[in-house]
Every structure is written in structure tokens, then in C-alpha cells.
Amino acid sequence: MAVWVLAALALVLLMALPLGWLGYMSVSSETGTTLSHYRAVFTDPHLQRALWNTVVLAFWVGLASLAIGAPIAWLTARTDLPGKRLIRGLILASFVTPPFLGAFAWVMLAGPNAGLLNKLYRAWTGAEDPLVNVFSMPGLIFVVSIYTFPYVFIMIANTLELIASDLEDAASILGASRVRVALTVTLPMVLPAILSGFILAVLQALALFGSPAILALPAGFHTITTQIWALFQYPPKVEMAAAFSVPLFLATALLLFIQKQLLGRRGYATIGGKGGARRRIPLGPWRLPALAGCLGVMACSIFLPYGILAKAAVARAWAQPLTAENLTLANFALTFGHGATRSAIVNTLELGIMTACVGAGLAALLAYVVNRKLIPGHQLLAFLALAPVVIPGVVLAVALFVAYTRPPLVLYGSLWILFVAYLTKEMPVGYSQSDATFKGVHPELEEAGRILGAGRLRVLGEITAPLARSGIIATWCFVFIGVIRELSASIILFTPNTKVISVVIFDLKEEGQFGAIAVLGLFMLGMTFAAVVVMQTLLGRDVIGAKD
Amino acid sequence: MPGVTIKGLTKRYGDLAALEGLDLRVEPGELVSLLGPSGCGKTTTLRLVAGFLRPEAGEIWVGDRCLSSPTSVVPPERRRMAMIFQSYALWPHMTVAQNVAYGLRLKPGVPKAAREARVKEMLKVVQLEGYESRYPGELSGGQAQRVAVARALVVEPEILLLDEPLSNLDANLREEMRFEIRRLHETFAITTLYVTHDQAEAMVISDRVAVLFRGRVVQVGTAEDLFQRPQTRFVAEFIGKTNLVDGIAEEPGVVTRGALRLRVALTGLKPGASVVLSIRPHEIGLVTRGQRASPEHNVLTGVVQRASYLGDAVDYQIRLSGSDVALRVTATPPARVRPGEAVTLAVAPEACVPLAEGGFS
Numbered sequence: 001m002a003v004w005v006l007a008a009l010a011l012v013l014l015m016a017l018p019l020g021w022l023g024y025m026s027v028s029s030e031t032g033t034t035l036s037h038y039r040a041v042f043t044d045p046h047l048q049r050a051l052w053n054t055v056v057l058a059f060w061v062g063l064a065s066l067a068i069g070a071p072i073a074w075l076t077a078r079t080d081l082p083g084k085r086l087i088r089g090l091i092l093a094s095f096v097t098p099p100f101l102g103a104f105a106w107v108m109l110a111g112p113n114a115g116l117l118n119k120l121y122r123a124w125t126g127a128e129d130p131l132v133n134v135f136s137m138p139g140l141i142f143v144v145s146i147y148t149f150p151y152v153f154i155m156i157a158n159t160l161e162l163i164a165s166d167l168e169d170a171a172s173i174l175g176a177s178r179v180r181v182a183l184t185v186t187l188p189m190v191l192p193a194i195l196s197g198f199i200l201a202v203l204q205a206l207a208l209f210g211s212p213a214i215l216a217l218p219a220g221f222h223t224i225t226t227q228i229w230a231l232f233q234y235p236p237k238v239e240m241a242a243a244f245s246v247p248l249f250l251a252t253a254l255l256l257f258i259q260k261q262l263l264g265r266r267g268y269a270t271i272g273g274k275g276g277a278r279r280r281i282p283l284g285p286w287r288l289p290a291l292a293g294c295l296g297v298m299a300c301s302i303f304l305p306y307g308i309l310a311k312a313a314v315a316r317a318w319a320q321p322l323t324a325e326n327l328t329l330a331n332f333a334l335t336f337g338h339g340a341t342r343s344a345i346v347n348t349l350e351l352g353i354m355t356a357c358v359g360a361g362l363a364a365l366l367a368y369v370v371n372r373k374l375i376p377g378h379q380l381l382a383f384l385a386l387a388p389v390v391i392p393g394v395v396l397a398v399a400l401f402v403a404y405t406r407p408p409l410v411l412y413g414s415l416w417i418l419f420v421a422y423l424t425k426e427m428p429v430g431y432s433q434s435d436a437t438f439k440g441v442h443p444e445l446e447e448a449g450r451i452l453g454a455g456r457l458r459v460l461g462e463i464t465a466p467l468a469r470s471g472i473i474a475t476w477c478f479v480f481i482g483v484i485r486e487l488s489a490s491i492i493l494f495t496p497n498t499k500v501i502s503v504v505i506f507d508l509k510e511e512g513q514f515g516a517i518a519v520l521g522l523f524m525l526g527m528t529f530a531a532v533v534v535m536q537t538l539l540g541r542d543v544i545g546a547k548d
Numbered sequence: 549m550p551g552v553t554i555k556g557l558t559k560r561y562g563d564l565a566a567l568e569g570l571d572l573r574v575e576p577g578e579l580v581s582l583l584g585p586s587g588c589g590k591t592t593t594l595r596l597v598a599g600f601l602r603p604e605a606g607e608i609w610v611g612d613r614c615l616s617s618p619t620s621v622v623p624p625e626r627r628r629m630a631m632i633f634q635s636y637a638l639w640p641h642m643t644v645a646q647n648v649a650y651g652l653r654l655k656p657g658v659p660k661a662a663r664e665a666r667v668k669e670m671l672k673v674v675q676l677e678g679y680e681s682r683y684p685g686e687l688s689g690g691q692a693q694r695v696a697v698a699r700a701l702v703v704e705p706e707i708l709l710l711d712e713p714l715s716n717l718d719a720n721l722r723e724e725m726r727f728e729i730r731r732l733h734e735t736f737a738i739t740t741l742y743v744t745h746d747q748a749e750a751m752v753i754s755d756r757v758a759v760l761f762r763g764r765v766v767q768v769g770t771a772e773d774l775f776q777r778p779q780t781r782f783v784a785e786f787i788g789k790t791n792l793v794d795g796i797a798e799e800p801g802v803v804t805r806g807a808l809r810l811r812v813a814l815t816g817l818k819p820g821a822s823v824v825l826s827i828r829p830h831e832i833g834l835v836t837r838g839q840r841a842s843p844e845h846n847v848l849t850g851v852v853q854r855a856s857y858l859g860d861a862v863d864y865q866i867r868l869s870g871s872d873v874a875l876r877v878t879a880t881p882p883a884r885v886r887p888g889e890a891v892t893l894a895v896a897p898e899a900c901v902p903l904a905e906g907g908f909s
Contacts, residue, residue, distance in 0.1 A: 442635055444633040444635050445639060447633070448631065448633060450599075451598055451599075451627070451629055451631040451709075452625075452650055452699070454625055454650075456623075467639075467640065
């Protein structure tokens with residue numbers, strides 16, 4: 001009992017304390033409570049501009065993700081498109097690629113002067129002006145979208161997989177044409193998934209810090225997240241940052257609420273699991289063009305960025321052709337030999353492992369308690385564990401900064417504040433994963449042990465644990481991946497002694513050290529993919545949920 | 549060997565009462581089925597007996613041990629029971645032998661050699677020799693079922709609980725397993741509670757059947773008792789097909805409905821009371837031309853509305869003349885009357901069974 005209560009308390013502390021301080025801070029001043037910070041936020045033309053930019057960015061990212069994700073989802077789920085496994089694998093890769101790494105790669109690909117694509121364009125056409133400029137709002141929208149569309153893809157592909165062909169056949173036999181079937185049967189069933197995928201993409205764009213910081217700041221404009229970060233630069237205006245965080249938090253909460261409402265009514269789309277034969281629609285002559293289209297998208301999000309990162313990692317000058325004299329391993333030596341970088345790697349691994357262990361453990365404990373209804377109010381635990389999903393990383397960081405730079409608990413300046421931030425941020429993912437794990441362990445399996453004479457703990461050890469083990473390790477990997485790529489909270493909470501890899505990459509950008517960025521980025525990707533492979537193996541299915 | 553006594557058992561889920569004062573006694577060595585539609589509380593009863601749930605009121609006794617009461621519940625692991633689950637609940641990470649041996653490992657004083665011998669012996673009883681090292685994922689539904697049976701029986705429990713154990717099997721196998729379970733019960737004679745919603749299954753397997761409805765036992769008895777002498781409308785309709793006729797007792801042994809007048813099985817009715825009669829379709833005889841109905845029988849006339857040939861029987865619906873009552877009649881083939889023809893029916897008074905008053909509707 002005590003264990004459960006402690007876990008509940010830990011959750012409340014993780015969530016309530018920082019958010020409470022955030023709200024308080026946003027209305028406090030030396031003379032008492034005030035709304036002046038909010039007034040400033042909504043009247044200052046700079047901040048207004050940042051708000052508007054965020055709205056534009058989020059909306060277009062939502063639409064673009066839909067435009068990319070929905071057709072690919074349909075192609076892989078319902079047609080005879082060749083190379084589906086490959087496409088799914090590549091989408092998974094773009095799903096786990098840290099967006100800020102993609103943004104760096106696209107700086108090297110489409111920067112107006114040295115960008116590879118622009119150089120090729122100039123060489124071919126002899127033009128003076130660049131073909132594309134990634135330092136612009138359209139550039140930002142593009143780079144964010146190619147790493148956000150997997151959210152839309154997952155939602156729609158999983159729904160399409162669940163719609164049995166006989167639901168469509170039922171309409172055909174009644175005389176509906178193909179188009180009519182698509183418009184009146186298939187589309188309405190997928191619509192909730194489409195809308196909710198759109199909202200997820202919008203949420204990603206709202207909360208993102210790295211890509212706007214890399215692409216928007218040089219272009220001379222701010223989004224909410226970069227603006228909050230800027231408010232933290234010397235001299236810090238914490239109250240303003242807090243006041244600016246609250247609207248972002250509320251917008252996120254509102255959008256997620258809408259998304260849940262949409263999904264809550266999705267039930268009808270999942271019916272039909274039994275009659276589940278799904279016909280593959282033949283694409284005929286369109287097979288190869290369709291495949292080319294999919295690979296084109298993957299070129300933008302994987303092939304080109306990974307290629308340029310790999311090139312930059314082994315080149316003295318990344319913008320020059322990869323000739324023998326341009327080849328070098330110096331970047332690796334420099335990166336891994338550098339003391340500050342080494343300590344960042346150690347910090348990242350320490351935090352990753354610690355957060356993954358505590359997070360997976362706590363998530364497993366909570367999911368077990370909730371699934372087996374062990375204490376009254378267990379639904380509240382589930383709610384608390386999932387609640388941090390409404391807090392964007394930057395907002396969380398501001399809240400933690402406010403809460404833990406003062407007694408009773410001064411964590412700022414140590415790795416602990418990052419640990420708390422990561423744990424909070426990853427709890428929803430960890431909890432959902434654990435919840436699915438324990439849902440898969442039928443309670444009768446435990447009861448069968450009890451009735452034959454085994455006590456609760458013995459059953460937990462001999463029956464539940466072995467059955468849940470791979471699910472829990474997968475949870476561990478999920479949390480680990482989330483932690484090692486985290487930037488938006490880290491960038492506000494780090495101190496010179498507590499840098500992590502993502503922060504170092506961000507710093508290196510200021511120094512123009514693209515070789516070192518590439519090396520660190522590849523290192524980060526290597527760890528991520530190792531964790532993905534472990535998960536895939538353990539779960540025996542695609543991590544993103546799509547089935548073969 | 550102890551029996552089970554359940555007294556006034558009540559279980560609520562929020563405002564919803566799953567059980568309301570359920571009473572039942574299972575004699576030592578007896579197999580009693582809990583039969584009822586879904587939501588009647590039969591599985592809840594079984595889970596209360598197993599100790600997975602705590603009752604809001606009432607007690608569960610096994611022999612002279614009180615195992616459950618609102619204030620104290622002996623945990624499942626100390627009840628000396630075994631249970632066979634609807635899902636079989638075989639542990640997928642253990643082999644067949646490990647599954648079966650699990651309960652024995654928890655029993656003090658069973659050395660390894662004896663354990664292995666008993667597992668082997670039990671697998672022989674359920675005809676699964678040679679399957680020791682298979683995993684549950686490698687078994688068919690019927691085999692998994694047998695492993696579940698072996699795992700429960702090998703510990704020699706005082707009480708055996710079965711929760712719809714046959715509902716996941718296909719029809720042929722299900723019928724075979726009914727006899728198999730009955731055979732095992734006759735071999736081991738363990739006091740057994742068996743939950744099912746299938747009346748034929750309950751009738752084949754059980755010594756006695758307890759019919760549950762809305763959280764109460766509405767009637768307990770042998771299969772024959774329940775079929776021949778249902779006490780309530782619910783039991784009459786749930787066990788087999790029947791015709792129900794609402795009427796008024798005119799004399800202690802006669803029930804009327806309008807012009808319809810029937811002599812009935814009981815003679816203790818209170819004149820003027822309303823009575824529901826249950827008349828089984830196969831107890832009603834068709835009187836063919838030239839034949840004479842026995843004078844003891846109720847003789848009725850009517851018109852055939854529908855005749856359905858079913859192979860081993862013909863099912864008629866017959867509207868009685870001068871009455872709003874239509875009776876279902878099951879007769880042996882061939883069909884002798886067609887829709888629209890007039891017929892004479894004969895029903896013995898013993899076949900007109902008045903149900904207890906205040907029966908459930």
C-alpha cells in the first residue's frame with residue numbers, strides 16, 4: 001500500500017508543484033499580484049509577432065504533414081505498393097530522428113550560400129540566386145513537416161488497417177461506385193484519424209524549439225518557444241516567460257482535449273476486426289510512380305540529411321567535394337577528445353539510463369496498479385501519469401526553473417532538475433507503453449497462480465514479471481530515446497556543468513562546427529537506432545504500431 | 549471432503565447489485581452448476597468463492613471454515629481450491645509440465661520425484677502423454693483445455709471451480725468434453741461449482757443445477773426437476789421451450805382463461821388467484837381423425853397457423869378456437885395437418901404445470 005501511495009505522491013509532485021509555481025509566477029510582481037505580464041505579452045508587437053508566427057507555422061505544418069502522411073498511409077495500408085516494409089522502416093527512422101538534427105542537415109543542404117542543393121543548382125544553371133533558402137518560414141515549415149508527418153501516418157495507417165474490406169463491399173453491393181464508396185464509407189471512418197493526426201502534427205509544431213531556433217532565428221523571426229528561450233537570456237525575464245508559457249500550455253491542452261474527443265468517438269472505425277480481410281487495391285501502372293513519390297519524401301527526411309551528416313562527419317570542409325585530401329577522422333577525434341563534449345556525452349547517458357530505469361519502473365508500477373485496480377482512485381493515477389503530455393518541453397522547463405531555483409528544493413544547477421524534467425516529460429509515453437503491456441497480461445493468468453497457492457508477490461515474480469518483461473524493456477527504450485534527443489527543456493535548464501549532447505550540438509552551431517555536430521548527431525542516431533532495434537525485437541512488431 | 553455453503557451473499561459494483569442475498573449449498577462430492585444468462589451473477593459468485601472478491605454481505609463456508617465474510621476474506625492461495633478459467637489461463641512462458649507442476653511446487657512436502665510422477669500420471673489421465681515439453685502456444689484449444697484440467701486436478705483440491713470452461717471450444721469438441729468432465733468428476737468426486745450459460749451443458753454435467761437470475765438463485769434441482777417442475781416463468785422459459793398461459797384458478801385443480809378451461813397438475817390452487825401455466829410443446833398431443841382422446845386429458849380445438857418440418861420433429865403453431873391463446877406443439881413427423889386446417893389437441897393435466905406465484909417475468 002505504502003508503495004502505491006508514494007508513487008501517487010511522486011506524480012503529484014512532478015506535476016502540480018511546477019505548474020502551480022508557473023501560474024503564480026506569471027501573475028506575481030514585487031508589489032503583489034498583477035496581470036501586467038499578460039498585458040505585455042499580448043500587446044508587445046514583438047511577442048505578438050512571435051505568437052502569429054507560431055500559429056502560421058503550426059497550421060501549415062499540420063496541413064503539410066497531412067498532405068504527406070495521408071497518401072503514404074493509404075498506399076502502405078490498402079494498396080499493392082512495392083517495398084512497403086522499407087517505407088515503414090524509413091518512416092520509423094524519420095519518426096525517431098531528432099528534428100533539430102534534420103534542421104542542421106537541411107542548413108547544409110539548402111542554406112542560401114553554401115547549401116549543397118543551391119550549389120548544384122548554380123553549377124547547372126549558372127544562376128546567381130539560390131534555388132531555395134531554408135532560413136525562411138516556408139523552409140521552416142518544410143523541415144518541420146518532414147519529421148512530423150509520421151504522426152499523421154501512424155494515426156491513419158492504423159485506422160485503415162482496422163477497416164475491413166467488407167464494410168466497403170457492403171456499399172458496393174448496394175450500387176455505390178468506387179468513388180462514392182471512398183467518399184461515403186471509407187473517408188468518414190478515417191476522418192477522426194485524419195483530424196486527430198492533423199492536431200498531433202500541429203501540437204508537435206507548437207512545442208518544437210530546435211528547428212525554429214536553427215532556422216527562424218537566422219531568418220530574423222521568433223516563434224513562441226524561441227521567444228520564451230530568448231526571455232531567459234541575460235537579463236532573464238522569468239515572469240514574462242511564465243506569462244508567455246501559459247497560453248502555449250492552454251492551447252496544447254485544448255487541442256489535445258479536442259483530439260481525445262475525436263478519438264473517443266472513433267470506436268466504430270475499429271469494429272470489424274473479425275471479418276478482417278482487407279483487399280489490396282491494385283495500383284496498376286501507378287505502382288512505380290507511387291513508390292517514387294514515397295521515396296522522394298524519404299529522400300528529404302532521411303537519405304539527403306543522413307548523407308550530408310555522414311559527409312560532414314568525415315570531411316575537413318563539409319561544403320567541398322569528398323576528395324581524398326578532404327577526408328579526415330579529425331572530427332571524431334576532436335569531438336570525443338574534447339573535455340566538455342565528453343562530459344556532455346556522459347551526462348546524457350547517465351540521464352538517459354537513470355530516467356529510463358526510474359521511468360520504466362514507475363510507469364510499470366502505476367500501470368499495474370491501475371490495470372489491477374489495486375487502490376481506490378486508480379483512474380486518477382492514470383490521469384496524472386498521462387497529464388504531462390499537455391505541457392510543451394519549454395513550458396515544463398520554465399515551470400521547473402521557477403519551482404526548483406528556490407527552497408525547499410534547489411535542484412537548478414544539478415543534473416537532478418534535468419532528471420525531473422525528463423521523467424515528467426516521458427511519463428505519458430512510458431505509461432501508455434506499460435499500460436498496453438499489462439493489458440496484454442490477462443488477469444486470469446495471475447488468478448490461476450493465486451488459486452493454486454501462490455501469494456500476490458510470488459505471482460508478481462513468477463508469472464506477471466516474466467510475461468511483462470519485454471514490454472517493460474521496450475518502455476525503457478522508449479524513455480531512453482526520448483531523453484537522449486531532448487532539447488527544448490534542456491536548453492533552458494542546463495548550466496555549464498550540466499550540458500547534454502543536444503545542448504552541445506546547439507552550442508556548436510554558434511561556432512559553426514558542423515563536423516563536430518555531424519559526429520555527435522550520428523552518435524545520437526546510433527544510440528537511438530540501437531534502442532529501436534531492441535524494442536522491435538522484443539515487441540515483435542513495428543514500434544509505430546503498423547502491422548504487416 | 550467438505551461441501552460449500554453460501555449464505556446471503558451480496559456483491560455490489562457501485563450502485564449495481566451483482567448478487568443480492570444468494571443462498572446455495574453444495575454437498576460434499578457434489579457437482580453443482582450455476583446456470584443463467586449473462587449478467588445473472590454466476591461468475592461473480594464463483595469469483596467470490598475463489599476469494600478474488602470481497603462480499604458486501606453474507607458468508608461462504610467450506611466445511612467448518614468460514615472463508616469469506618464482509619470483514620475477512622481468506623486469500624485465494626490459502627483456500628485449497630483449484631479453478632479452471634474461461635481463457636484456460638495457461639502461462640505462456642511455461643511448458644505443459646511446468647504449468648501442471650506449478651501448484652504442486654507450492655505444496656509443502658511433495659518431493660521432486662513424487663511431483664514429476666504425479667504430473668506424468670495426471671497428463672495420462674487427460675490423454676496428453678508426450679506433451680510435457682510443449683508450450684501452450686503450441687497446443688490446440690482442446691489440448692489447452694485438458695492442460696488446464698490437469699493443472700487444477702493434480703493438486704487434489706478440496707473444491708474445484710470451473711468458469712465456462714467449454715465456451716471457447718467448437719461444438720463437437722464441446723459435446724465430447726462435457727462427458728469427459730463428467731467422467732473426471734465421477735473418478736475424483738471433488739466438490740465442484742461449475743458456471744455455464746448453456747443449459748444442455750449444465751444438464752449433462754451436473755448432479756444439480758442452480759438457476760440464477762438477477763443475483764439470486766431462483767431454483768435448484770436436478771435437471772429433471774427443473775424441466776418437469778419449473779417454479780418460475782424464468783426457469784420454465786430458460787430450460788427448454790415452453791408455452792406459458794396466464795389464467796385464473798377457478799377450482800383448486802382447474803385454471804381458466806376466457807373460454808379456455810384446463811385441468812392442471814396441482815390441486816391446491818386458491819380459487820380466484822392468477823396462475824401461470826407452463827405446457828411443454830412435446831406434451832401436447834395431436835388427435836387425428838378417427839382417434840379418441842383419453843377422457844382424463846384436456847381436449848382443445850384449434851386451427852393450424854404454421855407448420856415447420858424440422859427433420860426429427862414437426863413444430864406447429866396452433867390458435868385455439870374461441871381464445872386468444874396460440875400454442876406451440878411439437879409432434880413426430882410426418883406432418884399430418886396443414887396451415888388452415890382444424891385440429892384437436894389433447895393435454896394431460898400433469899403436463900399443465902402451474903408456476904409459483906410471484907414468479908419472475
